[in-house]
Amino acid sequence: MAGMSLVERTEQLRFLAGALADERGPAGVVLIEGAAAVGKTSLLHAFADRVPEAGRVFLAASASRVERELPLSAVGRLFQSPVLTAVETARAEQLLRDGALAALSHGPGLEPDAAVQVPGRILEGLGAVLLAAAARTPLVVGIDDVHHADAASLHLLLHLVRRAAAPRLLLVLTQCMRTSRPHPLLHAELLRRPGARRLRLEPLSPRGISDLLAGHLARPAAERLAAECHTATGGNPLLAHALIEDTLAPRPGLLPPPVSVPVSVPLSVPDAAGLQDGPPETGLPETGPPGTEPPAPVSSLVFGEAFRQAVLTCLFHSEASAFARAAAVLGEDVSDAALGELVEYDAESISLARGALRATGLLGDEGFAHPAVPAAVLGGMRPQARTALYIRVARVLHEHGAPARVVARRLLAADRAGEPWAVEVLRDAARQAWSDGEPAHAIACLRLALQECADEQRPAVLLDLARAEWQLDPAIAARRLPGLIRAIGEGRLPAASAIRPVSWLLWLGRVDEAVGLMDGPPDPAARSCGPGGPLWWLRYGYPGLARPAPPAAADGEPAASAASGVPAATAGGTAPGALPSPLARSRETAALLAGVLPPGDPGETIDRAEHILRQPGHSTRTLKPLAAIAALMYTDELDRAERACDRVARSVAHGLPLGNALFMSLRAAIHLRRGELERAEKFAHEALGLITPQGWGVALGIPLSVMLATLTARGRHEEFEEYFATPVPDAMFHTPSCLPYLQARGRYYLVIDRPQAAVADFQACGELMTRWEIDVPGFIPWRTDLAEAHLALGDAATAGRLAGEQLKRLKPGQFRTRGMTLRVLAAACEPHARAKALGAAVRLLEKSGDRLELARALTDLGAVYQAQGHDGPARAMGRRARLLAAECGAEDLVPLRTPLPMPREPLPPAPYEESDPLAGLSEAERRVAGLSEAERRVAGLAAGGYTNRQIAQRLHITMSTVEQHLTRVYRKLDVSRRNDLPLHLMLPLEGYQV
Secondary structure (H helix, E strand, O other): OOOOOOOOOHHHHHHHHHHHHOOOOEOEEEEEEEOOOOOHHHHHHHHHHHHHHHOOEEEEEEOOHHHOOOOOOOOHHHHHOOOOOHHHHHHHHHHHHHHHHHHHOOOOOOOOOOOOOOOHHHHHHHHHHHHHHHHHOOEEEEEEOHHHOOHHHHHHHHHHHHHOEHHHEEEEEEEEOOOOOOOHHHHHOHHHOOOEEEEEEOOOOHHHHHHHHHOOOOHHHHHHHHHHHHHHHOOOHHHHHHHHHHHHOOOHHHOOOOOOOOOOOOOOOOOHHHOOOOOOOOOOOOOOOOOOOOOOOOOOOOOOHHHHHHHHHHHHHHOOHHHHHHHHHHHHHOOHHHHHHHHOOOHHHHHHHHHHHHHHOOEEOOEEOOOHHHHHHHHOOOHHHHHHHHHHHHHHHHHOOOOHHHHHHHHHHHOOOOOHHHHHHHHHHHHHHHHOOOHHHHHHHHHHHHHHOOOOOHHHHHHHHHHHHHHHOHHHHHHHHHHHHHHHHOOOOOHHHHHHHHHHHHHHOOHHHHHHHHHOOOOHHHHOOOOOOOOHHHHHOOOOOOOOOOOOOOOOOOOEOOOOOOEOOOOOOOOOOOOOOOOOOOHHHHHHHHOOOOOOOHHHHHHHHHHHHHOOOOOOOOOHHHHHHHHHHHOOOHHHHHHHHHHHHHHHOOOOHHHHHHHHHHHHHHHHHOOOHHHHHHHHHHHHHHOOHHHHHHHHHHHHHHHHHHHHHOOOHHHHHHHHOOOOOHHHHHOOOHHHHHHHHHHHHHHOOOHHHHHHHHHHHHHHHHHOOOOOOOOOOHHHHHHHHHHHOOOHHHHHHHHHHHHHHOOOOOHHHHHHHHHHHHHHOOHHHHHHHHHHHHHHHHHHOOHHHHHHHHHHHHHHHHHOOOHHHHHHHHHHHHHHHHHHOOOOOOOOOOOOOOOOOOOOOOHHHHOOOOOOOOHHHHHHHOOOHHHHHHHHHHHOOOOHHHHHHHHOOOHHHHHHHHHHHHHHHOOOOHHHOOHHHHOOOOOOOO
8 A cells, every 4th residue: 555645534634643642651553454455554655654744764564474473573674774873783684583583483374463482671672672783763663464463572562662761762564454363472572552543444435535536537427427437446555556547447548646645744743733734735636646548438447457456455454365255255144154264164153254245345235345356356366266165065054954955056156066966956046047047057057966966866957957958058958968868768767758859859759769668668657649548649749640741842942743733842852750540639749849730610719719828837848838829820810819918928938048039939920920920020030039940840831831921922932042042850840840941932033923832832721621630621722722823824714613612611710711812712713703802802801900901902903993994992992001001011913813714614702701690790880881872972081091181072062061971980980090091991882873
């Protein structure tokens, strides 16, 4: 601290001046005490510089910890002063040598607090030398760090104060607060002498820290940072100076030199107690000392190497390094019992250590003053010592009954388990972290457990780790599968443990290994594929395992089979191994991996899905909640599906990448079915970004198909090609996730005018769905897609037949699929029937909530009206279709191709006439039916985007009449603006011509 600027020390210098001026009684003794690095040495040096003003000589010495066992080491420098004559100096040197020899004669290892081993004649001789010098010139003897002084030196100081007169000698000592108890000779003898005084040096106040910072920073910056600096340092000047050095270190050219501080306290004045305080005694300018660069602009403090070294210095001087290290490792779990066991302290020593660190500024009321302090404490240790400390702390905490997670944190910091008990602690901590939604911590615990476990523990730990890593990214967990497969084969894991590796292998498309594991375990219960068996549900992920699946042609387009017109394969080869196909099939279980419930009553399907979602304890390790949400989506219950997706995702995913990715995929599919392309693309992009393509395994087709379909609808073909180049596993084409992928690819082929390739993909969908007994139009309406592809080829007869078949298979309430199919059927109908079919399609699609398909139907209906010469409705349909397409983020829409000439054979009767879905009117439809013909005409034009003036001109009525009609329409339909008017109002009334 020598040479460091003094702040807030005027009162202390006055105190010393008063002690110097006191000539009453025996020789004076002043003890300056305080925490490490609060400025005791700087204050002593500042006092020493001003002692000559009082006509005295200052003799300086300092004690050292390393010389504490050397007798008279603390006072040796006192006899090198020029105030001594040559004879006195020679005499003192001889006495010091004799004293050292006398001490050595008692043998090595002399305890510093043991009885003095220096003969009394030597102490009297040394004292006589100093007393003789004091008789000539009054002396001030300053001993720094007297707490390190040896017993012989303390005896000599006691000898001096007993024999010297008050005006001739003043003894000034500095002592640091430490963890060890004070020397009894110092406090029992020296400080109990008459005239002995104590001066407690306190840390700087916030104002003092501000003044200190102002010597290096502009005053506004100093005041802004003062509070933070004071909190982090507790007012310790050394720590504050270190922070200044670190903060300005990046711009060393702007760091001003240390500021010298003029302290004008006239020590020679007999009565210094009457001095008045002026402004802060630092004399610091607002912007640094003259002749320096302007202070650097600083916005925050930097805790760097200088601060770390300052912390270590404080610990060294307070002798609290062991205590601070233990406290740093214990952290918030610190307790006196654990601390005492770690550092072998009793209760009093712990209290002393804690008090010393608080006085230093390193400890606050609730732990360390700043996170940089424990980092500095531990950073000052050798790595091996730090590791050993963490392990020792973990053991102590474990023995004291600390929770597993508390112990595990120390083991993780050590990167060692150390002892066998630690492996089980790490596993317990991993289970707790997993239940608390902290997968990264759980995986870290299990990885360390695997690193340190014994051979007999390894298979169980490996399985736990693979289960945890699977939720981050299955590609990461795949590295653990060889070890698990080997352990199962060697019988080191229970047969039932094969269930999870089997499902993981199937997810990753490694079918050979999965079948091998299912054939391996001797326990029939573990291999059961019957209803209720643990592996039964697995077969629904690969419904085509027992049969070959259609492969892809070399150029990426499926090759059609000449015999059937259906692609012979979709992804290469015959499935290795075969699982027996179950005769009985549970709808709920089939939904788990197929992603859709088998054909049945939609109401029953919705009830079953809601029942699954209401069950507690959902987990992303099972697919039940995902399948239930998918079932709601495929039955056109998009609002219910979205709400369930949000609700279950919050309670299940817990921030796990795999769970979040799966739910984001569902969200993307829901938005795609609504025609919300931007949001569908966003969620699909996030889902693909959370998990690597390798980690998605055979499920990659789910998010990838949404992304491909979205990019196709938005006309971004180059980006489509980039995503289409993503490698998909061959095994995916043995799973239902290939179906939306094939559909998306076929839709793209239609857009780029490759209808033959589209036909092949849609036919492949149909064959697989039929073979796998999941031919559900709400899932993939492949007949509708295939009909549209045949329209592109000019084959209206086949298109009409396929659309008719699709409509016959639909259940009541499937508005979206029915509306899409009616739109395609309309293009294959006779021209006079198209408007009616498209009108029904518009009504259904408006109910379904799919705005993009509604825009497509309006586009087609507008084209039909245009061909019939109804320009007004045609423009209204086109305008509304363009608005909807823009809201969806889709490119410009074009009508479906209507092949000409029409086939001679009669088309099948339109099924929408046989089972008209509008037969039972809803509440909203009844309101529309309640409109008068005039109100209907006005509302229809308003729904088409016409202004009131345009409506008045077209209907040859006044604007006031238009406004009155619209007011009644709004009231009857319970809407507040024209954008909320039902779109089917644009459709003309029967016989109405514009």
